[in-house]
Amino acid sequence: MRLSSFFLPTLKETPTEAQIVSHRLMLRAGMIRQTSAGIYAWLPLGHRVLKNIERIVREEQNAAGAQELLMPTIQSADLWRESGRYDDYGKEMLRITDRHDRDMLFGPTNEEMITDIFRAFVKSYKQLPINLYHIQWKFRDEIRPRFGVMRGREFLMKDAYSFDIDSAGAKRSYQAMFLAYLRTFARMGLKAIPMRADTGPIGGDLSHEFIILAETGESAVFCHKDWTETDVLAGAPGYDGDLQGFFDQTTARYAATEEMHDPAVCPVAEADLVTARGIEVGHIFYFGTKYSKPMGAAVAGPDGSPVLVEMGSYGIGVSRLVAAIIEASHDDAGIIWPDAVAPFDVGLISLKKGDAACDAACEDLYAKLSAAGKAVLYDDRDERPGPKFADMDLIGVPWHLVVGPRGLKSGVVELKRRATGERIELSAEAALAKLLG
RNA sequence: CGGGGCGUGGCGCAGUCUGGUAGCGCGCCAGUUUUGGGUACUGGAGGCCCCCGGUUCGAAUCCGGGCGCCCCGACCA
Structure with missing residues (x-):
């Protein structure tokens, strides 16, 4: 979605x-x-x-x-x-x-x-x-x-x-x-x-x-x-x-x-x-x-x-x-939704809509996660990062996958666990593997 | 049902006492700006002031009646 x-x-x-x-x-x-x-x-x-x-x-x-x-x-x-x-x-x-x-x-x-x-x-x-x-x-x-x-x-x-x-x-x-x-x-x-x-x-x-x-x-x-x-x-x-x-x-x-x-x-x-x-x-x-x-x-x-x-x-x-x-x-x-009842499995946050690399990476992740049966909420709004983070925390999606131009330059995205606040940087492939594993 | 409180743009509120052009913040729309945790500026849209009646030259404001909602208590998944 x-x-x-x-x-x-x-x-x-x-x-x-x-x-x-x-x-x-x-x-x-x-x-x-x-x-x-x-x-x-x-x-x-x-x-x-x-x-x-x-x-x-x-x-x-x-x-x-x-x-x-x-x-x-x-x-x-x-x-x-x-x-x-x-x-x-x-x-x-x-x-x-x-x-x-x-x-x-x-x-x-x-x-x-x-x-x-x-x-x-x-x-x-x-x-x-x-x-x-x-x-x-x-x-x-x-x-x-x-x-x-x-x-x-x-x-x-x-x-x-x-x-x-x-x-x-x-x-x-x-x-x-x-x-x-x-x-x-x-x-x-x-x-x-x-x-x-x-x-x-x-x-x-x-x-x-x-x-x-x-x-x-x-x-x-x-x-x-x-x-x-x-x-x-x-x-x-x-x-x-x-x-x-x-x-x-x-x-x-x-x-x-x-x-x-x-x-x-x-x-x-x-x-x-x-x-x-x-x-x-x-x-x-x-x-x-x-x-x-x-x-x-x-x-x-x-x-x-x-x-x-x-x-x-x-x-x-x-x-x-x-x-x-x-x-x-x-x-x-x-x-903080428990995984079993969460309205979405993954919240995909695009930090900069309109940035070619960022858009492409998000679309790719969105397609792959969805194809694998995950319910993904893709925040593709033209908004600043602040409101996006705040909304995703508010609605309590268990995993947040954060994609931005800065990280993409060094080949990483950020994966955050809502319940613990723990964040790790990893490649898009590794993030997919972790979410689908 | 007993006790307390509230009803004013979508949300949060001021204005009511002491009647006189309906306001603020947030949100929304447009533009500029900004760009990794709710950016800043400019312009704009949006209101039967819960409803009905009364008083008055004039009512969001005063008076009467009604409706709705919230909180505290006894009942319940």
């Missing part, structure tokens, strides 16, 4: 409404545009990151055996009356009336709808287990949306729903998602800590929140310091392996949100306890027959008699992750 024609409205100054660093940087980097309180348009740069995160989530869900489908954003109130949540959910649910005066709503979650789909088609225990998910926009009419996409009213969520014949199967489904979540967040360069959590309005008796530590996190969290020092996934099994063992071993290490933490009975010595702020990026629930019972989702068991299915649900805040990653990875100059 040539920056001269890329829609990237970066800002030099920070809009006043943005209070936390991720929101400020997302606005300054031209990633999002607010359209109403808690509702945002995703501009091209932000959209690229959102899609990358979505892709990782999808790959890991598929690897864990979940199957993707897509349910609508608008739902009928009738389903929610069946589960009893139409009244329970309160004002957070956006209620809509259609032209025939039918009660509709913009889905805040999909337990009812997926249960309805399940019960329509699945009739035998032989078809279980099943885990279905989608990645779809949700709307929750928060009392106070804030912090940009961190707590928007409209947000993109991956929600998965598992169906099992018994609680042993359901727990195994839960543990598979538990592992999938750890893998998902690790791939994004995040250290997410699973914490025992309240089940809230979703209901149920087993639940973990996945929390990443960041100063601007909305809730206080407590965990053993081992969490911050070791790789949770070291020794993790495959999905057909000993999930129970991994789950037991992982959850044995203390970690709890404020609501669940009681200093009086905390098993961790004070010296080993980390007290921090956290951002919730995922939440998993096992809730048994909470929905299958009122909605009559039963299958024939081995003896032919009906058995209510055991369910769980598993959410990841996809749009929130964009902000959460920035909270966890930035500096004074701007965003």
Whole structure:
């Protein structure tokens, strides 16, 4: 992509409404545009990151055996009356009336709808287990949306729903998602800590929140310091392996949100306890027959008699992750994208547009990197070096390849790693080899 | 919903108290200049001053009503 024609409205100054660093940087980097309180348009740069995160989530869900489908954003109130949540959910649910005066709503979650789909088609225990998910926009009419996409009213969520014949199967489904979540967040360069959590309005008796530590996190969290020092996934099994063992071993290490933490009975010595702020990026629930019972989702068991299915649900805040990653990875100059989610792999900076040698070298590098499958943002604008460096730092591209007349005279270009600031001079060929290696 | 604050070119703000030609910085456009970390100068474009009503010869400014947005609290991916 040539920056001269890329829609990237970066800002030099920070809009006043943005209070936390991720929101400020997302606005300054031209990633999002607010359209109403808690509702945002995703501009091209932000959209690229959102899609990358979505892709990782999808790959890991598929690897864990979940199957993707897509349910609508608008739902009928009738389903929610069946589960009893139409009244329970309160004002957070956006209620809509259609032209025939039918009660509709913009889905805040999909337990009812997926249960309805399940019960329509699945009739035998032989078809279980099943885990279905989608990645779809949700709307929750928060009392106070804030912090940009961190707590928007409209947000993109991956929600998965598992169906099992018994609680042993359901727990195994839960543990598979538990592992999938750890893998998902690790791939994004995040250290997410699973914490025992309240089940809230979703209901149920087993639940973990996945929390990443960041100063601007909305809730206080407590965990053993081992969490911050070791790789949770070291020794993790495959999905057909000993999930129970991994789950037991992982959850044995203390970690709890404020609501669940009681200093009086905390098993961790004070010296080993980390007290921090956290951002919730995922939440998993096992809730048994909470929905299958009122909605009559039963299958024939081995003896032919009906058995209510055991369910769980598993959410990841996809749009929130964009902000959460920035909270966890930035500096004074701007965003530092982890490679896996970066909107571009390489930022190619031409220091002097119009200089024949410089233009030729840039075009050549741009063509070769692109041909090799790299996403390259080529800053071919007729600008001075200063703004180019500043913009590339701001939008956080992981590698900066700087090409200028001065270096070309001595046969070198400069390669900079955004995360460390480390810069090396090397030949164009060597730079290509390093970026493609 | 309770408490606090804000609404003036794209962004950041002044002007409002004390009514009288709508301003500054950044950005944008043109030209000159400069050229390895947001160059300097000159010229230019761009504003229903959130909306409606009232007071007044005259309202960004005063009065009434509405709308929108932000921050602090309880709820949530």
